[in-house]
Amino acid sequence: MIARIIGTGSCLPESIVTNDDLAGIMDTSDEWIASRTGIRKRHLAKDETTAFMASEAARKALENAGIEADKVDMIIVGTITGDYITPSTACQVQGRLGAVNAVAFDINAACSGFMYAFHTAYAYLQTGIYKTVLVLGAETLSKIMDWTDRSTCVLFGDGAGAAVVQAFEEGGQQASEKEMMGERNGLLAFEQGSDGARGMVLNCRGRLNHNPLTTNPFAPSYVSMDGQEVYKFAVSTVPVSIRRVLGKAGVEVGDIKFFILHQANLRIIQSVAKRLKADVDKFPVSLDHCGNISAASVPVLLDEMNRKGMLNRGDKIVMSGFGGGLTWASAVIEW
């Protein structure tokens, strides 16, 4: 069985907020934000909801893949900012698309959400349970930011990205010449991990506890982060995860055309490139215009690259997510 991404889509809110715009409402500057993070602007939702952006991204991905909504077997959304506790964002996407044959659920793995969803999809595809899965990352992070905390709110943005992943029988009708020669493509290998013991370095308490019996009702809170600890986690864990997944796939750093990393911070990306001894030009960037959109950052960047024609059949690509939980996940795919 070969599981391949056959279509991508994305949706960003209309409103664009520059660093200078932020400097007009808080004590910050374009120089501070851009030099420490690489971020210059971000899209922030006005009326767009997480479900709306996810549905638009999904619609475009289906169109790109040439697949009708009723052919989708499963919808998985990586998100920590769904509009409701229930229904899930995935169920809302299913309803909006009319994907009547799909089972739908969300995954909470913060910035690794899309990658966890992608790997979960693969498990269902590999066992033959399903054939076509819509995998999404969608976030409206602006609603869980403390807009008086300049150390966090300047980093994040809103948006959604989607990929249609489909299983093909090896040597089947849709298989390439290489596959018929016995060489696999699609998803070559993945690896993922979690470290709950360090989870509080990046946290957000979701909701008020309404239980009248509780003696310790904690209040909701905004995103709170120990930036330096998160930085250390990212630059130490991501290169190890990528080396591990390259080993599993039996390919070298030099074989990879692009490393599509979660877009948290340019300095993290540069450090990972250095530690892997890889050319930093192989690490495409969208955080300059999107900021950090958590689970949406990998699929939004993937869609940008796909639509620019940067991805060619046979290219080997690494995708890697890391963030809250703590969580991380990396995959090697052949486009």
Ligand code: ACO
């Ligand atoms: N504008 C101006 N000054 C600011 C701002 C701001 N937006 N934010 C903080 N400062 C000030 C602080 O108050 C502090 O001032 P002081 O020295 O007078 O006390 C000074 O800048 C330095 O603050 P630090 O928090 O120490 O800044 P640091 O150099 O660590 O940079 C950053 C912060 C960019 C967040 C860094 O820690 C980092 O890159 N962390 C990685 C984590 C990350 O990217 N997280 C994103 C989300 S998590 C994820 O996606 C995995």
